[in-house]
Amino acid sequence: MAESRHSVFRQFAASDWNGFLKGVEKEGLRVDRNGFIAQTPHPEALGSALTHPRITTDYSESLLELITPVFKSTSEMMESLRNTHRFVQQNLGDEVFWAASMPCELDGDPSIPIAEYGSSNIGHLKHVYRQGLAVRYGRMMQSIAGAHYNLSLPDAFWRKWQEMLGNGQSLKDFKSDQYFWLIRNFRRRSWLLMLLFGASPALDASFVANVRHDLDRFDDHTLYGKEATSLRMGDLGYHNNAQASLNICFNELSTYTQTLDRAIHTTWPAYEAIGARQGEKFIQINTSVLQIENEYYSAVRPKRTTQREEKPIQALEARGVEYIEVRCLDLDPFSPVGVNEAQIDFLDLFLLDCLLTDSPRIGDAECERLDDNYKDVVARGRNRELTLCRSGHRTPVGDAARELLDQLEPLAELLDGWNGGETYRNALAEQDKKLSGTDVWAVPSEQVLEAMRSSGLGHREWVMDVSRRHQETLRQETLAPDVLAAFRAMTAESVAEQKRIEENETQSFGEFLKDYLAS
Template sequence: MTTYNLKNTLNALSNADNQQAIKGIMRGIERESLRINHDGSISKQAHPQGVGCALTNGHITTDFSESLLEFITPVSESSTQTLQQLKDLQKFTLEHMGDELLWPISMPCFINHQDDIVLAQFGDSNVGKMKTLYREGLKNRYGSMMQAIAGVHFNISFPQTLWQSLHSLKQSNAKLEDFISDSYLALIRNFKRELWLISYMFGASPALCSSFLQGRKSDLPFKKLGKGTLYLEVGTALRLGNLGYTNSAQSSLRVMYNSLDEYVAGLKKAINTPSDIYGSIDDYTSATPKQLNKNILQIENEFYSPIRPKRNAKNGETPTDALLRAGIEYIEIRALDVNPFSEVGIDLEQIHFLDVFLTYCLLKDSAPMDWQEQTRSTENLDTVVNQGREQGLMLNFNNEQRSLESWGDEIFSQLSDVAQWMDIAYDVDYYSNTIKRMATWIHDPALTYSGRYVEQLKASGLDNGHFALSLAQKYKQSHETASYTEFSKSWLEQQAAESYQAQKAIEQADKQSFTAFLDTYFRVC
């Protein structure tokens, strides 16, 4: 039997029967952005009324706080369409924000105190109150400052034609649904092994406002700029490091990705295991609750991971139960900083790279990943987060030291092969051109997002906050002069109006008390 490593798999997929199998990749984007005042401070105003209800508008909502907007595109086969939809959503929202702006970077603006970050409100329904109480729990567990960090989530699913071709080529005896889930998990393992590359290429948060630390000391080798800017000279993505979306309390959670049952079991254990750390915080059974419950994770979404297997859940269904019901449907990439060089937070070339990189992660061999290997991958990420642009940087490759340049060159050589195959399938040349151009970044860190950001920040002579504010003003002007292309203004207004009707219907349908509602919810979980 043929061993289907990356080269053999690409050769097999290049025959006439399978050449078009990759066509039909579907994508969706979720972009987060803080609303800020014209002076660069965080907005304390409520969610803009004109854009609809945060609970029920599927395209414009909030994340942790009232000021942290989230723009969600529909699923689309066209990357260009997705970016235009994202642009329309942001243009429409800005029109309802007065003189407020959208913060164009991941690390937050100047925030005097965490109480300036107003928790997101979702109305008086039980599900709405649950969402706010969950956020109250996040605040009391980790502090609100961490929750003010913004990112971009990239969702991708591969076409049924590819799954059928791979299922046949690998002579799998598994049901197609199980084969797809196993293949997505193989992708996740490879992604985690080489996640450091995403941080190196697209990390764009090497600087922050000192207010973010709230007086805490840091062991990171920060340099100072202006009145209150701290930055890492060779760092890449503070958002992905110990100052960002990490949770030391979760470090003991051994959530593994070698099978769907193993992954689900790891998460379910975390949401049903009492926490030694958070046990003293009042939960929903108290008169004045400060968190949903006293477990290690309140709900599954609290698990901070740079990549997640996903399936659209039915009403009342938890994410893991949806996975168990019908397998993995798509993958959510959560490791992207907001791109400060794009008015919508991500650009077309990034999407082209991610298409190739994730296809490569899917098609290449992916052995089971034990906890020690997961730990090594996290250590490599931390190394690149803090010093990724340092010349001669060494990483841990199978328990041996290897230079970032050598490992990166090897990855890009294989990405080039994948890109050529995808170009032929799509009858384009942009996949190969993207990989060829970005391959040069491995040996010239000044070309990376973090390299460009630090260079431009220094050249501006501004604090990080004022530099980001200038970008926010520039992008708002661009949105103001642009025309709607994918969504009409009237359609977006209709969505906003319908969202309020939907919220009212949910509130009127409630028959249980909030406590009884949560009793039922956690009993089912």
């Protein structure tokens, strides 16, 4: 019988373990003093959303996205994220950085301004892509915020791991195969993250105005899911027939990129009927199932840093998978920066175990079961009687969660032994505590509802109150002079870089888009 991957990993010497490489992207809405989505342009003091390395916008001009560089330690990454929040909060004037995933009060699609990136062709492409999302799905769903966690392992680890497994592939192909191994197990277990970190059980009623739903009423302006962990990751009328037609395979890189590429080059009748233009104005990049790769929504993505004007598929095919992006994390409204250290350390442990556990290819029947488990925990995860399908049997969700947490204990002990300290055991204990209640689990979705009940506030009032308190906390934390100077320099350079790009344009947008689509 072949030696288990866990056993092989235990043969690493402590000196061979190089740890993780990690980064986070955190989104959040700007709202005005009355708790309505901001109608103002991206603040000048935050630089160019097109070229700033740390501060940009996601779908909407009002939806900020803060990005950390890559770090080896959680504490350094969190400090970087907090510094960016401090700088942003100092430059928002009387606006507030919304602390929750589900948005503030909205007044339909027209109230959500699409992000602008200047007059360059690449800036216009980003805007047209977002216009296409509005045409295809509406703007409401695009106003939801979340956190994306990026994780990789250094090449020194991969070389040693490849040697220990006796693998003869190129390092590029080996890494890609191993990341897909991890992704397959992530898909099997991602429901656990929705139970432990789902924090969006309620929303402002304006979000689902004129939309059919099965939510319950909390108060005049708030609706909630009685058993839900994450309305952000649920349906809420977001039914995408075009994407539902895709059978994206996460078994290997080649099938993944081929399926996405086919979707980008296959027209969809409903989008064809709309057309790519209205008169001379482009309203979507193309009429295909997907305009670009990023339109495909999934809880996890294999990623590779792109070069200038290179498409994600091209980067993956040329240089292989570089890191994975976990995309299913709700904002933690109790944290001023939307994520917390114990959560990040747990994710490292969880993802490493996905790599070390047996991971057979996923067939169609299993794929369907995994989707059902995920959707069930999103919609009904706080119901202790919910059962999940695991290994052909129905298992109560609490038992299934504890089984996975128990499975992580030996790995946490091993990593803590190598690193010194109790970081991973403490992170694991934090999650275990969430499921220790005899009557009610202390998961974030339950804590959000309890905080709303105890304060007597609905979603919009409670999140606004929490957001203001976070703002006050961060504004009282002074940025070190060198950090502040670095942010001001990045801001100035981003504005100058956008100007250089715009001044050096030689093509019309139509020509640029034609070349882009043909590449």
